[in-house]
Amino acid sequence: MPTNGHKYSILLPTYNEKDNLPIIxxxxxxxxxxxxxxxxxxxxxxxxxxxxxxxxxxxxxIYGEERIVLRPRAGKLGLGTAYVHGIKHATGDFxxxxxxxxxxxPKFIPEFIKLQESGDxxxxxxxxxxxxxxxxxxxxxxxxxxxxxNYLSQVLLRPNASDLTGSFRLYKKPxxxxxxxxxxxxxxxxxxxxxxxxxxxxxxxAEVPISFVDRIYGTSKxxxxxxxxxxxxxxxxxATT
Numbered sequence: 001m002p003t004n005g006h007k008y009s010i011l012l013p014t015y016n017e018k019d020n021l022p023i024i025x026x027x028x029x030x031x032x033x034x035x036x037x038x039x040x041x042x043x044x045x046x047x048x049x050x051x052x053x054x055x056x057x058x059x060x061x062i063y064g065e066e067r068i069v070l071r072p073r074a075g076k077l078g079l080g081t082a083y084v085h086g087i088k089h090a091t092g093d094f095x096x097x098x099x100x101x102x103x104x105x106p107k108f109i110p111e112f113i114k115l116q117e118s119g120d121x122x123x124x125x126x127x128x129x130x131x132x133x134x135x136x137x138x139x140x141x142x143x144x145x146x147x148x149x150n151y152l153s154q155v156l157l158r159p160n161a162s163d164l165t166g167s168f169r170l171y172k173k174p175x176x177x178x179x180x181x182x183x184x185x186x187x188x189x190x191x192x193x194x195x196x197x198x199x200x201x202x203x204x205x206a207e208v209p210i211s212f213v214d215r216i217y218g219t220s221k222x223x224x225x226x227x228x229x230x231x232x233x234x235x236x237x238x239a240t241t
Contacts, residue, residue, distance in 0.1 A: 003036050003037055003038055004113075004117065006038065006092070006093055007038040007040070007092035007093060007094070008032070008037055008039040008040075008092050008095075008096055008109075009039070009086070009087075009090035009091065009095050009173075010028060010032075010039060010041045010042065010095075010097075010109075011082070011083060011086040011087075011090070011096065011097050011098075012024070012025075012041055012044065012098060013044045013045075013046070013079060013082040013083070013100065014043060014044065014045045014046070014048060014052050014056070015045070015046045015048050015052070015076060016048045016050045016052060017048065017050075017052050017100040017101060018048070018050045018052045018054075020101050020102050021043070021055050021056060021059065022055060022059060023102060024100050024101075024106070025041060025059050025063070025068065027106040027107070028041055028098075028109070029067070030106070032106075032109065032110075034110075035113070037110070037113060039067075039092070040067060040068075040090070041067060041069065042071055042090060043056045043069070043071070043072075044071050044072070044073065044082045045070075045072040046075060046076040046077060046082065047072070047073065047074055047075045047076065053070070053072050056072075057070065071086060071089045078190075079190050079191075080183060080185070083095075083097065083176070083180060084180055087173065087177060090173065092173065093172070094116070094171065094172060094173060095170070095171045095172075095176045096109060096112065096169070096170045096171075097167060097171075098167075099167055102213065103212055104126065104168040104210065104212065105211065105213070108126060108168070108210050109170075111208045112126070112169075112170040112208055113170065115206050115208055116170055116206065119204070119206060120204075121204045121205065121206040122171070122198070122204045122205070123169060123170065123195075123198055123204070123205045123206070124170040124205075124207070124208060125161055125168070125169045125170075125195065125205060125206075125207050126166055126168035126169065126208055126210035127161070127162045127208065127209055127210065128166060128209075128210060129162045129163050130162040130163070130209055161195050161205050161207065162207060163207070164195055164196075165191055166191065166210075167191045168210060175198070175201075175203055178201060179197045179198050179203075180194070182200070183197060
């Protein structure tokens with residue numbers, strides 16, 4: 001199979017995703033194998049009480065230790081630190097971040113890679129809000145919150161990207177390291193700050209329209225506390241960037 005000489009480390013932070021993990025990994029393997037790109041999947045489980053790590057160990061036996069790399073942590077320590085933890089163990093020169101809950105379809109990963117190659121972009125971000133991208137399975141309230149958050153972020157921060165709050169992205173490894181080192185946020189606003197910091201560093205950003213599908217198994221981790229925290233951090237970023 002053809003390859004482009006690069007290796008892609010796919011970071012998969014998990015917390016209570018035992019039902020979704022076998023499906024997302026099967027899909028990643030399917031599309032990466034078909035495209036011929038060199039890759040590894042790094043599963044960063046934050047002490048899931050539902051047995052996610054045991055499922056990951058079984059998947060590692062099926063697909064091999066060179067493809068499925070397990071780097072668990074003792075407890076729920078946050079998304080930003082999960083990425084830092086994953087990067088430390090990544091052997092690829094590109095990093096792909098994707099949610100484990102099946103809301104992001106791995107079929108888009110080869111599109112991310114092709115677009116990155118076409119313009120040597122520093123970051124390729126999946127967007128729900130441009131081209132033929134979209135959101136499926138959300139009720140009106142959830143769509144309103146997401147659209148509202150994205151619109152406010154656009155107006156206040158001018159990030160040169162149409163989807164600030166999404167978390168399906170490809171980064172050059174040094175670019176991701178630099179963006180994370182610049183970030184102060186935690187939780188859901190972290191993804192937004194990543195693109196704001198990328199703009200400050202003059203990194204180039206390209207976008208691929210994606211279909212976002214609400215999780216099939218498990219419950220969403222977005223609650224009232226996260227929304228309040230998002231608003232606070234948005235104002236902080238507006239004041240300091």
